[in-house]
Amino acid sequence: xxxxxxxxxxxxxxxxxxxxxxxxxxxxxxxxxxxxxxxxxxxxxxxxxxxxxxxxxxxxxxxxxxxxxxxxxxxxxxxxxxxxxxxxxxxxxxxxxxxxxxxxxxxxxxxxxxxxxxxxxxxxxxxxxxxxxxxxxxxxxxxxxxxxxxxxxxxxxxxxxxxxxxxxxxxxxxxxxxxxxxxxxxxxxxxxxxxxxxxxxxxxxxxxxxxxxxxxxxxxxxxxxxxxxxxxxxxxxxxxxxxxxxxxxxxxxxxxxxxxxxxxxxxxxxxxxxxxxxxxxxxxxxxxxx
Amino acid sequence: xxxxxxxxxxxxxxxxxxxxxxxxxxxxxxxxxxxxxxxxxxxxxxxxxxxxxxxxxxxxxxxxxxxxxxxxxxxxxxxxxxxxxxxxxxxxxxxxxxxxxxxxxxxxxxxxxxxxxxxxxxxxxxxxxxxxxxxxxxxxxxxxxxxxxxxxxxxxxxxxxxxxxxxxxxxxxxxxxxxxxxxxxxxxxxxxxxxxxxxxxxxxxxxxxxxxxxxxxxxxxxxxxxxxxxxxxxxxxxxxxxxxxxxxxxxxxxxxxxxxx
Numbered sequence: 001x002x003x004x005x006x007x008x009x010x011x012x013x014x015x016x017x018x019x020x021x022x023x024x025x026x027x028x029x030x031x032x033x034x035x036x037x038x039x040x041x042x043x044x045x046x047x048x049x050x051x052x053x054x055x056x057x058x059x060x061x062x063x064x065x066x067x068x069x070x071x072x073x074x075x076x077x078x079x080x081x082x083x084x085x086x087x088x089x090x091x092x093x094x095x096x097x098x099x100x101x102x103x104x105x106x107x108x109x110x111x112x113x114x115x116x117x118x119x120x121x122x123x124x125x126x127x128x129x130x131x132x133x134x135x136x137x138x139x140x141x142x143x144x145x146x147x148x149x150x151x152x153x154x155x156x157x158x159x160x161x162x163x164x165x166x167x168x169x170x171x172x173x174x175x176x177x178x179x180x181x182x183x184x185x186x187x188x189x190x191x192x193x194x195x196x197x198x199x200x201x202x203x204x205x206x207x208x209x210x211x212x213x214x215x216x217x218x219x220x221x222x223x224x225x226x227x228x229x230x231x232x233x234x235x236x237x238x239x240x241x242x243x244x245x246x247x248x249x250x251x252x253x254x255x256x257x258x259x260x261x262x263x264x265x266x267x268x269x270x271x272x273x274x275x276x277x278x279x280x281x282x283x284x285x286x287x288x289x290x
Numbered sequence: 291x292x293x294x295x296x297x298x299x300x301x302x303x304x305x306x307x308x309x310x311x312x313x314x315x316x317x318x319x320x321x322x323x324x325x326x327x328x329x330x331x332x333x334x335x336x337x338x339x340x341x342x343x344x345x346x347x348x349x350x351x352x353x354x355x356x357x358x359x360x361x362x363x364x365x366x367x368x369x370x371x372x373x374x375x376x377x378x379x380x381x382x383x384x385x386x387x388x389x390x391x392x393x394x395x396x397x398x399x400x401x402x403x404x405x406x407x408x409x410x411x412x413x414x415x416x417x418x419x420x421x422x423x424x425x426x427x428x429x430x431x432x433x434x435x436x437x438x439x440x441x442x443x444x445x446x447x448x449x450x451x452x453x454x455x456x457x458x459x460x461x462x463x464x465x466x467x468x469x470x471x472x473x474x475x476x477x478x479x480x481x482x483x484x485x486x487x488x489x490x491x492x493x494x495x496x497x498x499x500x501x502x503x504x505x506x507x508x509x510x511x512x513x514x515x516x517x518x519x520x521x522x523x524x525x526x527x528x529x530x531x532x533x534x535x536x537x538x539x540x541x542x543x544x545x546x547x548x549x550x551x
Contacts, residue, residue, distance in 0.1 A: 016433040181383040189400050190374040203387045275543040284386035285430020
């Protein structure tokens with residue numbers, strides 16, 4: 001039952017009534033202007049990149065079949081996007097990405113909580129997790145191929161290894177930095193052990209968890225692309241497989257088409273994470289200065 | 291947990307007393323050990339309002355943590371405390387992922403109170419602290435004084451007979467603090483709570499307390515106890531409050547200069 005928020009009554013308003021944020025009546029106006037502020041620099045940047053590309057193309061440094069013009073690439077992209085093969089490849093790759101990411105979230109969360117909770121475990125593998133994070137995931141492929149042959153599992157193995165450390169680290173640092181005042185309140189309210197985790201510690205790690213997820217996704221996506229170029233599973237026309245095929249046929253417009261596609265997918269997924277991050281920040285009141 | 295849940299407070303049997311005997315609290319060991327409290331004895335009657343006053347570093351907050359059971363004492367004893375006790379801090383420490391009502395409900399949820407009952411009680415408590423219209427707001431949408439009202443409602447939700455307050459209004463401006471003094475006094479009297487209130491503001495202590503306990507610094511000991519026999523409701527700027535505050539301030543100043551020199 002939403003209660004109409006009246007002007008605060010007299011007995012409520014001390015001087016500090018002044019510090020409350022005023023009501024947001026211009027929400028839509030602010031949204032539009034923020035959208036515009038976020039859009040025009042992107043459009044300008046894109047125009048500059050395409051302009052530079054066109055100039056390099058006109059300079060004749062590379063033959064047109066090696067470096068096609070922006071227009072030729074656009075035409076290829078448009079034509080290719082009209083075929084089912086293009087979309088099937090995206091679906092196959094996204095399925096792999098989501099499976100790997102979901103697995104990583106499950107493993108990374110459990111691992112993160114365990115490491116944050118048990119001191120010996122942290123001493124044992126805390127630095128190992130950070131070390132793994134800095135390791136280029138492509139290093140794992142030779143071993144993955146030996147272990148799992150040329151298969152989906154080999155790709156999944158490397159994707160998970162790439163994403164788990166970031167996700168675990170997100171949780172660990174989130175738990176480490178729970179404000180002591182919050183834990184004290186939990187204790188005062190009579191929470192012990194599991195209850196304290198359920199009601200205070202885990203919710204408090206949310207912002208850190210989300211940034212861990214975001215980073216984990218970036219690692220998973222990179223590992224996946226490396227994997228698809230190296231491990232080409234028969235009958236699975238994934239993005240990597242088709243891109244490798246295009247290179248073998250010297251089909252430069254198609255190679256660039258895939259590069260652009262992967263870039264766009266990356267940007268879209270990043271937008272999803274950013275949206276989640278912003279939602280949390282604004283409902284927690286972490287970005288009031290804007 | 292000897293309280294009968296749901297029974298009206300007036301009928302519930304309550305001890306509400308806090309008895310400290312020769313309480314010593316030391317942090318660390320050996321030559322580097324710091325004695326925060328050194329033989330503090332205090333007898334707090336049920337339903338009374340006691341203010342603990344002292345310069346910073348006198349172990350006022352340590353004393354509250356010990357009473358709350360958040361920390362163990364080195365020696366001595368604390369008796370008759372029904373735990374968990376309710377406690378409020380200088381920072382409201384409301385959880386930003388919960389609404390105002392959600393924060394209050396959490397105290398009830400931990401105790402296993404059912405959802406419908408939680409809703410009802412939280413609404414009641416928010417009404418008590420005069421924030422009925424703000425149940426669905428997030429903590430960051432409130433002012434500092436309002437956040438402390440929510441923290442008070444959350445503490446009341448614990449339904450404990452003892453309420454510990456660790457400089458709860460220390461970060462607020464004078465006018466807001468004044469209003470909250472009135473509110474706190476009203477709630478304390480309505481509910482018959484035993485309040486232990488830590489502050490370094492002498493006038494605030496005299497405004498609120500039945501008794502003001504002056505603590506010395508490093509190590510913390512009870513220096514003086516003042517009974518405040520002034521008629522309620524008091525005003526913080528009234529002459530009797532000011533006079534007693536001046537007397538206590540002199541004693542406090544002497545104590546501080548003894549250490550500074």
